[in-house]
Amino acid sequence: MAQKPSIPKGTRDFSPAEMSKRNYIFDTIREVYQLYGFQQIETPAMENLSTLMGKYGEEGDKLLFKILNSGDYLSKVSDEELTERNTLRLAARLCEKGLRYDLTVPFARYVVMHRDELQLPFKRYQVQPVWRADRPQKGRYREFYQFDADVVGSDSLLNEVELMQIVDTVFSRFGVRVAIKINNRKILSGIAEVIGAQEKIVDITVAIDKLDKIGLENVNKELAEKGLSESQIALLQPIIALDGTNEEKLEVIAKVLHDSEIGIKGVEETQFIISTLNKLGLKNELQLDLTLARGLNYYTGAIFEVKALDVQIGSITGGGRYDNLTGIFGMPGLSGVGISFGVDRIFDVLNQLDAYPKATTTGTQLLFINFGASEAAYCLPAVAKARTSGLRTELFPDAAKMKKQMSYANSKNIPFVVLAGENEIEQGKFTLKDMANGEQQQLTIDEIIDKVVSGANA
Numbered sequence: 001m002a003q004k005p006s007i008p009k010g011t012r013d014f015s016p017a018e019m020s021k022r023n024y025i026f027d028t029i030r031e032v033y034q035l036y037g038f039q040q041i042e043t044p045a046m047e048n049l050s051t052l053m054g055k056y057g058e059e060g061d062k063l064l065f066k067i068l069n070s071g072d073y074l075s076k077v078s079d080e081e082l083t084e085r086n087t088l089r090l091a092a093r094l095c096e097k098g099l100r101y102d103l104t105v106p107f108a109r110y111v112v113m114h115r116d117e118l119q120l121p122f123k124r125y126q127v128q129p130v131w132r133a134d135r136p137q138k139g140r141y142r143e144f145y146q147f148d149a150d151v152v153g154s155d156s157l158l159n160e161v162e163l164m165q166i167v168d169t170v171f172s173r174f175g176v177r178v179a180i181k182i183n184n185r186k187i188l189s190g191i192a193e194v195i196g197a198q199e200k201i202v203d204i205t206v207a208i209d210k211l212d213k214i215g216l217e218n219v220n221k222e223l224a225e226k227g228l229s230e231s232q233i234a235l236l237q238p239i240i241a242l243d244g245t246n247e248e249k250l251e252v253i254a255k256v257l258h259d260s261e262i263g264i265k266g267v268e269e270t271q272f273i274i275s276t277l278n279k280l281g282l283k284n285e286l287q288l289d290l291t292l293a294r295g296l297n298y299y300t301g302a303i304f305e306v307k308a309l310d311v312q313i314g315s316i317t318g319g320g321r322y323d324n325l326t327g328i329f330g331m332p333g334l335s336g337v338g339i340s341f342g343v344d345r346i347f348d349v350l351n352q353l354d355a356y357p358k359a360t361t362t363g364t365q366l367l368f369i370n371f372g373a374s375e376a377a378y379c380l381p382a383v384a385k386a387r388t389s390g391l392r393t394e395l396f397p398d399a400a401k402m403k404k405q406m407s408y409a410n411s412k413n414i415p416f417v418v419l420a421g422e423n424e425i426e427q428g429k430f431t432l433k434d435m436a437n438g439e440q441q442q443l444t445i446d447e448i449i450d451k452v453v454s455g456a457n458a
Contacts, residue, residue: 010134010142012344016363022347024360025174026127029147029341032169036162038125038149043106045129046097053098055105055298055328063132065142066095099131103148104298104325104338111152111336112329120153127343140314141344148319150338152326157269160302160321161276163339167306167317168282170341175355177309178284178316183292184270185299185320187253190263191290194256195235197228204228205293208240216240239290246274246288253290269302298322304339308349316345363392365452367409368418370396378425379418382445389449409435416452 007013014022030040046067053061074082077093100106103126111118127147134140149166151159164180171178192201203226207219214222219240223233238256242249250271257263270288277286292305301321308316319339326334350356366386368379379395386393394414396405409417419431424442432448433440443451 008142010136010140012141012143018347020360020363021350021356022343024356025343025346025350026147028173029170029343030125030127032166032173033125033149035169036123036149036166038123041107041110041124041126042128043100043103043110043126045099047100047106047109049096049098051109051329052101052105055325056101060101063134064101065099065131065133066091067097067099068094069096100128101132102130103128103146103340104150104322107148107150107338108152108325108336109329111334112326112331115331118153121151121159122153123149123151125149138313144345145343147341147343148338150336152334152336155323155335157272157302158276159337160273160304161280163319163337164273164277164282164286164304165280167304167339168284171306172283174346174350176346176349176353179307179309180282180284180286181289181292181305181307182270182273182286183289183303184266184301185293185303186262186266186301187257187270187290188266188293190257190260190266191236191239193260193263195228195232197232200226200228202293204236205291208236208291211240211291242290246286249288249290250274266301273302298325300324302337311349311352313345313349315342316349317341362413362415364394364412364414365391366393366416366418366448367405367412367414368393368395368420369402369405370399371419371421372399375399375420375425379420379430382418382420382430382448385445386449386452389453391449391452415455416448418448 049064049066052064056063074094077090082090107124107126111122125148127145129143129145131143134142136142149163151163164182167178167180188201188205189198192198192204197204204223207222207226210222211219220233223236224230228236235256238252242252244252250267254264254267257267274286274288289305292303299320300323303320304318305315306317307314317339319337321335321337323335324332325336326332368383370376370379376395376399383393383395396408406417415435417433417435419433424430427442429442429444430448431440431442432451441451
């Protein structure tokens, strides 16, 4: 007996109904990106490992899916290396390519390779799958889509403002309440500088991030376990306990960081972004969150993260400023800032909230029943006219029993069925059946089109 097929853990199949929902997400984000002047590009699923390695931190490097070299990939590996079983060294010898981990590093590579063709600032968007060798769990997948927008070639903080407007617009269109969290890596660097613990910035932010879960006493205990002195922990207390409005938080942190040039720079940048967005009037809440760190190594300025307020799930959008990303590919000094929508998590959020418009889940609107060759020939011009009018229309391909054809219509939730037998053909009309209430009317194809179109727009 053949083994039942399966798919790798952390991946998913999507049914036609699910793809309709996903396309609604793609189309909504794409439309907003285009409103702001972004243009679409695509990059290969696999990149050279030299492009990917070292760009996501040590943890990120471990999560890269590596691709075995084609052909005799063991030919250049000695028996001693095989016996030694050094995984990282073997991977470097056996694999020259890997699946992309995100869309930002491939985009940086794209900018460097195509620099002479680009007009700066260059605003691009990109929707493609990415892969991470992570442990699958709810809301976390090994293969998932990202939908990115980036601006390179401009240092202006108006780009950050614009990206937050995009986030606000997208989730407003989805009907999802979100908190848009903002911080700045310069502020985090300033905090580490003023307490004399630059090398422990990750430990500090990880501990502070647990404040709501474990409380202040346990946060301080964890900071001590990570090697911070009592005086350093004491200096962190005003930051850990920071509360109030965004403006009040910025005022406190500015006092704490008054001796840190980089820290004050981060405060000034954040003040500009928040004050400008306040004047524009976002529909969603903007929160200054000093525990937000964003793990990726390439962020250097403002950082963003979006959380759904009505669904328990991780970040559904994130991003930030990266001033030196293209420098690692031989083009220093080119600043960029971007955001990434987590399409798969947004899909889960909209499912849990049942927030899809009805039209999103509607496929075929009109099904013509097939009673035989002559009847089908009579229907075909009407089918073509309905499609020309924009109605999603099918003619059942086989002259099957009526029960089978009606079951087909029910299984696809087709709202209207059209029947044409001898009587209809003699009168040059069709019988339209409303599948919701069973009502039937004899109409011309033009009348059918008007009725179905008006019903869809009601």
